[in-house]
Amino acid sequence: MARNSKAERREGRAGRIRSLFGAAGLATTLVLAGSLSARAGEVTVGQSTSLSGSIAQLGITGQRGITMALDKINAEGGLLGQKVRLVVADDGMTPANGTTNVRQMILSDHIKALFGPVSSAVGAAEETLAAQYRIPYFLFTSNDVRMTTQVFTPYAFQVVPNTVMEPRAVARYLAELVGKKPITLAIITPNYSFGRDSADSFVAALRAYGVDVKVLTQQFPKLGETDYTPYIPPLVAAHADYVFVGQYGGDLITFTKQALGFGLFKVSTVVGQYGRQVLTALAGQVPAGTIAFDRAPYWAMEGEGVKRFTEAYHTRYHEWPSAWAILGYTAVETWAAGVKKAGDFDGDKLVAALSGTTVETIRGPITLRACDHQGNVAEYVGRVSREVDPRYGQQIYTDVKAIPGEETMLTCEEAQKLQPRH
C-alpha cells in the first residue's frame, strides 16, 4: 500500500516536471530561433553541402571558394552597404538533411541566396524548395542537366558545365584528335543518372561530330565502389582504342590505381576527369598522354583574375584550389553581380536582373541564358603531362583546350521542351 501511494506521488511530480521540461524545450527553441536570425546591417546567405563522408573534399574546398569571395566583398564594404554573412551546414550526402538544412536557413536565418551542394540528388530536392520560397539558388558543383531542364525553376542558376556539356566537350576534343579514323571505345561509369547520362551523351556527341565509333563494352559499378578488379579485366580484354571513365574524385583514384596494375593504360588511352585532387593524390602516377578534363583547372586557366585567386587561395589554405573552389568563387560573384544590377536582395528582382545577362567573374564573362539559366562556362580538356610540375607538385595538362559553353549546350528549344510547364 505504502509503496503504491509513493509511486503515485512520484507520478504526479514527474508529470509536473515533464510539463516544465516541455515548456522549457519550447522556450529554448524560441530563443535559439531568435539568436540565429539576421542582425542589422547584415544579410545572410547559406550553403548546405557535404562536409563529411566520401565526397567531403569537394564540399569543403567549394565552401572555401565561397568564403574567399564573401571575405573580399566584405573587405570592400559589402553589398549595397550591407555585410554578407555565410551560414553553413553539412548534408551528409542525403536529400533529407539537405532540405532540412535549407528550410532552417530560409526560415530562421532569412538567407537571401543559397549556394548548391555536391550531390545532384540533394541539389534537385533543394531546387524545388528554394523556388517555393523564392530564394535564388546557385549550382556550381552538382551539375545534372535535369536541374536546368526537368526540374528547372527560374530561381536556379548553373555556373558549372552540366552533364550534357561536359561529355560533349570531351567528345569534341577527341573528334579533333582522331579525325576520320574509326575508333573503338570501352566505357565504365558509376551506376546512377550522372554516370549513365555522361556515357550516353559522350557517345552521341562523338557520332554527332562525325566520329565512326564502336562501343565494345560498358560497365556500371556502383558509386563509391572500392574494388574495381572485377571490372578492369574485361576493359583490358576489349583492347579498345579509348576507355571513357565516368568515375570522379576518390572513385577515380581507386580505379586508376587498380587499372594501372592490370595494364589498362598500356592497351588503351584512358579519358577521365583528372582534376586537382586526383592528380595530387596520384602523385605523378597517371600515364602521360591520358586525356583529362576538368571544370576549372587553375593551372590551365587564362586571365589575371583566376591567377590572383589561385595565389591568394594557396597563401590562405597552403594548397592549390580545386575546380570546386574556383566554381564556388564564381557562383558568389554571379550572385553579387545580380544584386548590384537589381539594386536589391529580393529573389524575384534578382532573377529578373540576372536572367539573360552577362556577369564578370575571375574566369571571364559568364552569360546566363534566359531560357534555362545555364551559364556558358567552358570545359577544359587536355592530356596529362609526363612530369610532375615542380611549382604545383602535381601533373598538369598539355595540349589543353578550353571548349566554350556555347558549343556544347543544349539549344534553348531542346532545353525548354524538357522543362516543366509553369
Next chain:
Amino acid sequence: MTQRAYGGGISMVGVGIAALLLVAAPWVVPTSWLLVLENVLVLALFATATNLLVGWTGLVSFGQAAFYGIGAYTVALAWLHGIAPFSLAFVAAPLIAGLIALFTGAIALRARKLYFALLTLAFSELFYVLAEQLYDITNGANGIFGAMVPALLISPRIGFYFTLAVVMVALLLLYRIGHSPFGLALQAIRERRVRAEALGLAVSHHELAAFTLSGAFCGLAGALYVVHDQTAYPELLNWVKSGEPVIVAVIGGISSFAGPLWGALFYQIAHDALVALTRDWQMALGALLLLVVLFRPGGLVSLLGGREER
C-alpha cells in the same frame, strides 16, 4: 507486484499540456520551428512503432527503415508511375508495409536475440540495394523528387495539422495496443519468454503480429515523411536509417511509452542545433549517445523521475 500495463510514464496532465501546445503551435512559433516539430512528430511515430518491438516485446530490430522506406516509396512510386492518386497511396502505404513486414517477420523471427537483429539488418540492406539497383523502376540512387503531394499539404500550417492528426491517431492506437491483453502478452514474452510459452501463449504468433503492426506504423511514418519532404531515395531504407529510431528510443527510454516521444523531441532539436552550430556534429551526437548508453540506460525518462519497469 502485478504486471502493469505497458506504457507507464504518461500522465494525463502531461498529455493535455502537450496536445494543447501542439495545437496552438502554428499560431505561436515561427514557421521554421513548425517544420522542425513536423520532423519530430514523424520521428516520434517511427520510434514508437519501432519500440513496439524493441521495448515492449524485447525484439531488437535493426531493420525498421525497410518498412519506413517502403511506406515512402509507395507514395513516391504511385506518383512517379501515375498508378494511384496521393490519397489512395497514402492509405495503401501502411498496408503494404505491414504486408511486407508480415512476410519478412515470418522469416526473421525464426532467429533469436542478436541473430534476429542481424537478420532484420540484412533485410533492411536487401530492400535498400533493391531500391538502388532497380534503376528503371525507382530512378536508382538519384531517388524520386517532385510534386507528389497535393499542393494544399505543402502549406506549413495545413501540413502540420495533417501530420499532427495522423501521428496523434497512430500514437493513440499504439497506446491502446500497449494496454490491450495483446500488449500485456507481448510484455510477458519480453519478461519470460519460455514461461509465457509454457503457459500456453502462442508466442510466435504474438511476435509476428507485433512485427507486422510495427512495420505498418513504420510505413505510415515513411508516408508522412514524403508529405513533409516530397522525396524518396534509397538511403531511407538502409541500416543506418534503421538505427535511428532505435537510438531515439534508447535516448528517450525504451521502457515507457513516453520514452521514444521525448527521445524524438530531444534528438531532432539536438541534431538540428548541432548541425547548424558545428561541423563536428557527428562527434557531439556520438558522445551524447555514448553517455546515455553508459550512464543513463533508462534514457531521458529516467532523468525526469519516470519509473523504470524492470
Next chain:
Amino acid sequence: MNFASVAIEVLSALTAAANLFIIAAGLSLVFGALRIINLAHGSFYMIGALLMASLFALGRPEILFWPALVLAPLLMAGFGAILERLLFRRIYHAEHLVQLLLSYALSLMLADLALRIWGADTRSVPTPAALAGVLVVGGASFPLYNLFVITLSLAVGLGLWVLLRHTRFGWEIRAAVEDAEGLSLCGRNVPALFTAVFALGAFLAALGGAAVAPLQAIGPGMDSAILVSAFIVAVIGGLGSIAGAALGAAIIGFFQAVGTLWLPTWAPAFIFLAMIMVLVIRPSGLLGAAQRAWAEED
C-alpha cells in the same frame, strides 16, 4: 571465355576475399572471445589505412612500406587497447542493444575525429617497387600487389590458427570463452587477456586497411563502406569462427567479383539473400559452433 580470363576472374575474386577475410577475422575473433559486436570495426580499418598514409608521408616510399605495414596496425592495436579499457570493458555483460549502440556511437565519433586529424582530402599510397609488377597469365596481366594481398591473408589465417591452437595465449582465450570465472580463479588475469584480444581485433582491422591502402583511395567514408561487407562475411561463416570467416570471405568475394559482372543488378541483392538464408537455416553460420548460438536463448 578462355583459360586466361577465368584465371584472372578467380584471382580477382581471391583478392576481394583476401582483404575481407583479414577484416572479418578480427570482427569474428572479438565476438568469439568477448561476445561483443563492434560496429566501430570499420573505423579501425579506416584509421589503419590513414595511419599508413601518414607514415608514408614521413619519407621515401620504397623504404617505408614494410615498416609502415606493421607499425600502422600496431598503433591501432594500442588505441584499441585504450578503447577497450575505457569503454568496451564496461559493456561485456550488457545486452546486445547496448553494445551495438555504444560501438555505433564510437564509430560516429571516430569518423569525425579522423576528419579532424586527416582532413577530407582523399589520399593515395604508392605501391612498393618490389610489388609493382604484373604476373602474365595467358596474355592477360594481373597485378603482383594483388597476389601479395592474397598471400598476406593466408599468412594471417595461418598465424591466427597457430596462435589460437598452439600457444598459451590461444589456450587461455578458449578457456576464457568457456569459463572466464574459472580461469580467473586459476590466477589468470582475464581482463588483461580480453584487452589483448580486443587489441588483436583492432590490429587485424587496421592491417586490412593498411594492406589495401596502395589499391584504393584513402579517405572519409571508407569505414561505413567496409563494415557491412565484413559483417556479412563474419555472419555467413559463423560469428566467432576464424575458418568460417575464411569461407564467408570466399563466398562473398566470389559474389562481388564474378556476380557483379554477370548479373550487375542482382548481385548485391544476392549477397544479402545469402546472409538471410544462412541466418535462417543455420543461425550460427556455416562453420560456427551451433550450441553457442542457441546459448543465446534466454
